[in-house]
Amino acid sequence: MKYTNKIIDMIGDIPIKIFIESIKTSCYYLNPKLSLIFVIKGEVLIKQEDKEYKLTEEDVILINPNIMYSIDSSSTNQIYILEIDCKYFGNLYNNFTDLRFELNSLNINEANIEEYKNIKSVMIKLLEVCINKENGYLLIAKQLIMELIVLLINKFTVDEIESTLSINHDNERVNSIIKFVLTHYKEKISLQDISQYMHLNSQYISRYFSKQMGIPLNAFISNLRLEESIKDLILSDKKITFIALENGFPNLKSYFKAFKEIYGMTPSKYRNIYLNEIRESSLELDFSKFKLEKIPNYENDKLRLLPEKKQSYVIDLNSSVEVFDKSWKRILAFGRAVEGMREELRNQLRLVQKDIGFEYVRFHGILSDEMRVYSEDDQGNSEYNFTYVDELIDFLLEIKLKPFIELGYMPDQLAAEKKYIFAWKANISFPKSMRRWNKFIRSFVKHLIERYGTNEVEKWYFQICDQWNYFNTEDQNYFEFFKETYGSVKQVEAKLRVGGTFDLQLLDKYVCYLKDEKVALDFIAVRTYSLVPNGKSDSLELINRFGKVSDNELILQNSIDYCSYADESFISEQIDKFIDIIDKHKLDIKEFFVTEWNTTPSQKDLLHDTCFKASFFVKNIVDNFNKVNGIAYWSFSDIFEETKASNNIFHGGLGFITNNGIKKPIYYAYQFMNRLGNNILRKESDFIATKNTNNSIQILAFNYCHFIDDRKQCHSKDITLKDRYHVFNEKSKNISFILKGLSGEVVVKMYRINKENGSAYDEWLRIGAPKFMDLDELNYIKNRSIFEYRMKNSDINGDFIINEKLEPHEVMLIEIVPIKHNH
Numbered sequence: 001m002k003y004t005n006k007i008i009d010m011i012g013d014i015p016i017k018i019f020i021e022s023i024k025t026s027c028y029y030l031n032p033k034l035s036l037i038f039v040i041k042g043e044v045l046i047k048q049e050d051k052e053y054k055l056t057e058e059d060v061i062l063i064n065p066n067i068m069y070s071i072d073s074s075s076t077n078q079i080y081i082l083e084i085d086c087k088y089f090g091n092l093y094n095n096f097t098d099l100r101f102e103l104n105s106l107n108i109n110e111a112n113i114e115e116y117k118n119i120k121s122v123m124i125k126l127l128e129v130c131i132n133k134e135n136g137y138l139l140i141a142k143q144l145i146m147e148l149i150v151l152l153i154n155k156f157t158v159d160e161i162e163s164t165l166s167i168n169h170d171n172e173r174v175n176s177i178i179k180f181v182l183t184h185y186k187e188k189i190s191l192q193d194i195s196q197y198m199h200l201n202s203q204y205i206s207r208y209f210s211k212q213m214g215i216p217l218n219a220f221i222s223n224l225r226l227e228e229s230i231k232d233l234i235l236s237d238k239k240i241t242f243i244a245l246e247n248g249f250p251n252l253k254s255y256f257k258a259f260k261e262i263y264g265m266t267p268s269k270y271r272n273i274y275l276n277e278i279r280e281s282s283l284e285l286d287f288s289k290f291k292l293e294k295i296p297n298y299e300n301d302k303l304r305l306l307p308e309k310k311q312s313y314v315i316d317l318n319s320s321v322e323v324f325d326k327s328w329k330r331i332l333a334f335g336r337a338v339e340g341m342r343e344e345l346r347n348q349l350r351l352v353q354k355d356i357g358f359e360y361v362r363f364h365g366i367l368s369d370e371m372r373v374y375s376e377d378d379q380g381n382s383e384y385n386f387t388y389v390d391e392l393i394d395f396l397l398e399i400k401l402k403p404f405i406e407l408g409y410m411p412d413q414l415a416a417e418k419k420y421i422f423a424w425k426a427n428i429s430f431p432k433s434m435r436r437w438n439k440f441i442r443s444f445v446k447h448l449i450e451r452y453g454t455n456e457v458e459k460w461y462f463q464i465c466d467q468w469n470y471f472n473t474e475d476q477n478y479f480e481f482f483k484e485t486y487g488s489v490k491q492v493e494a495k496l497r498v499g500g501t502f503d504l505q506l507l508d509k510y511v512c513y514l515k516d517e518k519v520a521l522d523f524i525a526v527r528t529y530s531l532v533p534n535g536k537s538d539s540l541e542l543i544n545r546f547g548k549v550s551d552n553e554l555i556l557q558n559s560i561d562y563c564s565y566a567d568e569s570f571i572s573e574q575i576d577k578f579i580d581i582i583d584k585h586k587l588d589i590k591e592f593f594v595t596e597w598n599t600t601p602s603q604k605d606l607l608h609d610t611c612f613k614a615s616f617f618v619k620n621i622v623d624n625f626n627k628v629n630g631i632a633y634w635s636f637s638d639i640f641e642e643t644k645a646s647n648n649i650f651h652g653g654l655g656f657i658t659n660n661g662i663k664k665p666i667y668y669a670y671q672f673m674n675r676l677g678n679n680i681l682r683k684e685s686d687f688i689a690t691k692n693t694n695n696s697i698q699i700l701a702f703n704y705c706h707f708i709d710d711r712k713q714c715h716s717k718d719i720t721l722k723d724r725y726h727v728f729n730e731k732s733k734n735i736s737f738i739l740k741g742l743s744g745e746v747v748v749k750m751y752r753i754n755k756e757n758g759s760a761y762d763e764w765l766r767i768g769a770p771k772f773m774d775l776d777e778l779n780y781i782k783n784r785s786i787f788e789y790r791m792k793n794s795d796i797n798g799d800f801i802i803n804e805k806l807e808p809h810e811v812m813l814i815e816i817v818p819i820k821h822n823h
Contacts (some may be wrong), residue, residue, distance in 0.1 A: 023073045032065050064100050100157070129141050173198070191206055230270075326676075330358070333634050336364040341391065348661060360461065372385050373386060386447050406463045407489075437488075438487075449493060526594055529597065529598055531566055535562075561714065564712055605652045607719065610665070615809045636656055648721065676700060697816040722765060747816070749791045751813040752812050752813075
């Protein structure tokens, strides 16, 4: 039996794995990677092919790729395993994957003692750097890895002829069997399968393997499956049935039987005993005890960066700044109405409502041709059909979402011309007859009231779509169209809430028109994206440049290629400018909404999938939640078809859920926000602290890292599927909270979203970034990309101090819940 404390999977873009393990019973390995094993304490017995090596403290051995070996121990031990993916270095050094190395400290002599000291020095320094993770550690770690590789190539390479002569035919055959098992252990493997692969008799295969390895082949396969299952038990919260089937066992019963035979307990008990022990224990290594020479002096190295100063904040639990208005969960948004008829999107809506719970939902195109609402007969008379509308709204109300109805787009038979945006051909023409349009709107609103009742529909919002003004920024026709549409809704029921979306650059004109015409809006809606045009062109010029020809593509998304990401305060500044203009004109507006916001409205912006978006979301919500009545992130799902769809799962879709239901970091950020209390204790630029009526405390902290360049080009070619973080000025952050006014026993819960936890995209990178994933791989990603969660009990007497380190883009939630004892 072994247990593992995995330290790191990747060092930058270098595929390196570092493990600290304790071995209790014999474990078998066949790894496609090069492995360096360093004994930290105790002793272990390593069997490699037909040889045995007893390693003690400070011994190191190298295992070449695809070589079968086992590790056994009967004493307390701790080993450090460094796994190196040779394929990566094959791109840097010709034929690196064909090299074979010989490194075993049991063979140290006077001629090679310095070489072994250098190898061990570099390994220890690499481990120390990766554990401490001080600023700049990735740069130092990369340098150490390269130094290690150069040492292996120059000092420990086995001559190719010597390596060929030393090949043992029996070992080669055994390794072929093991490679087959390693490749297919998750499947149902029979002796017949192996014998066909090896072109040998099945009974011979069984006897041969048992003789060479000292273990029956069936037992070896079972042990391998158990070994792989242990990783899932320790490193994930998957259900045990799922772990059993995923690792090749035909059913749960056979898994339990094999597990108890080897480990003497059930998988559940193993997980409870050892997993809790691992998660709660911290890795403490005394690096000073390793008296090795030639450890590089990085204290004066230019790569050594000074650590960030710790930010310290005092939080008085008896204070309350303001009520926390959770405007960010008022409105959910998705692409268009017809997508709401798809079961895939409906399942995602159900999930979001269960996990977060929104009040309203907004989408495009409820009046578009896809919803079959408007047609004309042979004589040109208008005909209405609200069947699809009813089906959609019935579903939304069933899952407790009220509609935030955008009145658009123009049905083709009612349109004056064919003028399209989006790949799905949303018509933004004015109507050929305003009289017919007004009658259509009145009929639509009357139908809603007749079906759902006035009391219900009065709670909804009716937003007049603004897409018509894309081509008519100076056209008085849009103002008239807006006024007529507004009047048609109010004519049916004056109490209905009607508003419009306005562009910041034209807001002054809109406001003056509304005042002159005595149009009393119930709300104003705006949209804002964190991008700015390149050069001197403003956004309206860009829209006009691409808006004169109908090419079935989203105009704004065409113009994004000519834009850059804005500075980190852009969203807040835009919202403030809207509010200032409304205040300047003394416009009597009951409610103010941001109905669309994001970095960009592009569904091919590769940054959408990354951890960056979690900290971007939390930062902007914390900055602006109290300025608006609702702020809707655009949009919640990657099921979104304004432009051509992509086959890649992590293609930069807008949503916080992928097409196939994988949750992105921003999804978990929503869940963290949802756990915040109702009263704000303190709010700063990098955290918000709240309190609930049960006296529980919540602190949501984040480490937002902006772009290295002041103006980073959108859709830049240097942001690729596999390389998306290099554009950010990434720095870790040390933060400290001093809580005053808390005493007694509490439970401290800690949740984290970062590249290691809660990021499906980063997990996808770790498994090799496959273009297509089967069901097992999708389920693996879903299970592995959950946020980190830890908890502990504390007895507080005096100030309670929390010291934490936030990785770049990390979002962290701390919950402190008092324990009430029954007397």
